[in-house]
Amino acid sequence: MTRRRGPAVTAAALLVAALLAGCTPAAQNGGTVSLPAVVPAPASIERGQGKPFRLHGGTAVAGETDAAAALLAVVEARTGLTLTGEGRLGVDLRVDPSTGGPESYRITAEAASVVVTGADAAGLFYGVQTLAQLLTRDGEEWIIPAVEITDAPRFAYRGVMLDVARHFHPVETVKGYIDRAASVKLNALHLHLTDDQGWRLHLDSRPKLAERASGTSVGGDPGGFYTKDDYREIVAYAAANHMIVVPEIDMPGHTHAVGLAYPELAEAPSIDEHMREVIRAYGGGEPTPGVPYEGLAVGFSSLRIDDEATYDFIADVFGELAAMTPGPYLHLGGDESLSTTDEDFASFIARASAIIADLGKTPVAWHEAGAASGIADTTVGQYWGFVTPTGGMDERARAFVANGSQLILSPADAIYLDMQYPSGPELGLTWANGPTSVERAYAWEPSDVISGIDDSDILGVEAPLWTETVRTAADIDLMAFPRIAAAAEAGWSPATGTSDLRTWESFRARVGELGPLWTSLGIGFHPSDEIPWVTE
Numbered sequence: 001m002t003r004r005r006g007p008a009v010t011a012a013a014l015l016v017a018a019l020l021a022g023c024t025p026a027a028q029n030g031g032t033v034s035l036p037a038v039v040p041a042p043a044s045i046e047r048g049q050g051k052p053f054r055l056h057g058g059t060a061v062a063g064e065t066d067a068a069a070a071l072l073a074v075v076e077a078r079t080g081l082t083l084t085g086e087g088r089l090g091v092d093l094r095v096d097p098s099t100g101g102p103e104s105y106r107i108t109a110e111a112a113s114v115v116v117t118g119a120d121a122a123g124l125f126y127g128v129q130t131l132a133q134l135l136t137r138d139g140e141e142w143i144i145p146a147v148e149i150t151d152a153p154r155f156a157y158r159g160v161m162l163d164v165a166r167h168f169h170p171v172e173t174v175k176g177y178i179d180r181a182a183s184v185k186l187n188a189l190h191l192h193l194t195d196d197q198g199w200r201l202h203l204d205s206r207p208k209l210a211e212r213a214s215g216t217s218v219g220g221d222p223g224g225f226y227t228k229d230d231y232r233e234i235v236a237y238a239a240a241n242h243m244i245v246v247p248e249i250d251m252p253g254h255t256h257a258v259g260l261a262y263p264e265l266a267e268a269p270s271i272d273e274h275m276r277e278v279i280r281a282y283g284g285g286e287p288t289p290g291v292p293y294e295g296l297a298v299g300f301s302s303l304r305i306d307d308e309a310t311y312d313f314i315a316d317v318f319g320e321l322a323a324m325t326p327g328p329y330l331h332l333g334g335d336e337s338l339s340t341t342d343e344d345f346a347s348f349i350a351r352a353s354a355i356i357a358d359l360g361k362t363p364v365a366w367h368e369a370g371a372a373s374g375i376a377d378t379t380v381g382q383y384w385g386f387v388t389p390t391g392g393m394d395e396r397a398r399a400f401v402a403n404g405s406q407l408i409l410s411p412a413d414a415i416y417l418d419m420q421y422p423s424g425p426e427l428g429l430t431w432a433n434g435p436t437s438v439e440r441a442y443a444w445e446p447s448d449v450i451s452g453i454d455d456s457d458i459l460g461v462e463a464p465l466w467t468e469t470v471r472t473a474a475d476i477d478l479m480a481f482p483r484i485a486a487a488a489e490a491g492w493s494p495a496t497g498t499s500d501l502r503t504w505e506s507f508r509a510r511v512g513e514l515g516p517l518w519t520s521l522g523i524g525f526h527p528s529d530e531i532p533w534v535t536e
C-alpha cells in the first residue's frame, strides 16, 4: 500500500449547506434504542422502573468539584439551564475505588436523585460524559431517564492523532479537539508534530527547527509552531480532560524539514518514478534541499543514518520532549522510510528506540519498525494497515507482540478520519480504500485484525487524522464526526458479538440521537445520510 494524496479542497461552504440539508426530520429509533442512546456503548445499561429525574434551575449538584464544574457546563450548553444547586433533589458525583477497575463508573438515575460513582477521577469524568448524553427534552422540561449503567473500558489506550505538520493547527483548535475526543471517552492525543512539510515545536537545544522549518504548510498555506509553553498548555488541558499527550517526531523518513534547519543531518531527497507520478498528479513540485516542501509526496527524505551527529540530535530532541511530557509514551514514527535500506532502517530504529527507553519512556513506532530486529523490547507498535492486512504488514505488527509488547490498532481503511466520505464534501483523501463510510469505520472488530493476537496483546485503538486537506477546526469536526464515535466504540465498548448494542443498526440509531447534543456543543459534524439524525 502506498499513500496517494488527493487535492486540497476547502469545505466550509459545503459543510453549512450539508448541515442544513442533510438532517432527517424525525427520530428513527429502530432496534435496541428504547434504551437511552449512549456512545460508546456501555458495558451494561438497563432502564429503571420508576419515573425520570427532572432537571430545573434549582437542581443541586454535590460532590467532586471538577466533575461538578464539567456537568454544569455541559448542562448549560445543552439545556440552557444554570443549575443553582439550591434544591433538595440532586445529582451526586462521587469517587469510590470499589466501583471497579481504572476509568470505570456507575450511574443510578431515578426520580429522586442521580448518583454517579467513578472508580477514580477519570471514571467519574466519563460518567459525566454519559450523563450529558442522557439529557432528554420532555416538552418544555429536561429529564434524565430512570436508568442503571455500569461501565468500564475494554482497552486502556483510546486515542486520536492530529497531524499538525501538514497543516499547522493552533492551540485553541487542539484544545477543542481534546474536548471533543474526551466527550466520547478517548484518553490519548497523539500529536504528529513533524513531517516533511514542517517542524511544529520549538526546542531550546535545536532552536533552528522552529525558526527555519515551520513557516509553511501543504499548498503554501501558513505554517506555525508551538512554543514550549504552548505545548505545556496542551498537555495540561489534556490532563484536565483525562487525556495523555503522545508526541511524535517522525523519523528517519518524513524529515525534509529537519534539513531546512540542520542540513548536515539530512540526506538529499531521493525521487523515483512513482514519486514523480504523485507529484505530476497532485502538484507541489519536487522536493529540493533547503526549500520548504509544500506537496503531498512521501518517502523521499531520510536522516543520515551513519552519522553520529544524527543520534546526538535525537537524544537532544527526545530528551527535551521527555522532560515536558508526563505521559509514558514518545512516538518515533518509523513509517514510510522508503529511501532508507532495510539494514540502515533496522540499525536506526534500534538506536532511536533505545534512546527513548533510556529516558524512562515507552517508545511507540508505526508497524514498519517491527521489521527492525534490534528494536527496544518495550516499543509499542502502531498498526496502520488495512482491516484485512496486505503486504506482510500484520507480520511486522506481530513482531512487537513477539517482543513482549503490545499494539495500537489504527486500521487505515476504517478509522483514518481524513479519508473522504462516500457522499458529502470532497474534503479528504481516498488512498486507503476510500471513500470511507461511517459503516466501514464501525464494522470491524479489533481482535480480528491481526491473526494470532488477542485482547491482552492490544494496548488500544487510535483514529488518526492526517491534514493534507484539513485546514481548519471546522474541517476537523467534519472529518472526525461521526466516524470518531465508531473508533471510540471499538476502543471502549464490549467486543462485537458480546453485546446487543454492538451492531451497526444500534450504533447508527444511537449516534443519530447525539446530533442535538453535538450541535449544542458546537461540533460541526458531517450529516452523513447513513445516520438517522434526530432533530429537535
Ligand code: ACM
Residues within 6 Å of the ligand: 335, 336, 366, 384
Ligand atoms: C502512515 O499513515 N504513514 C502512518
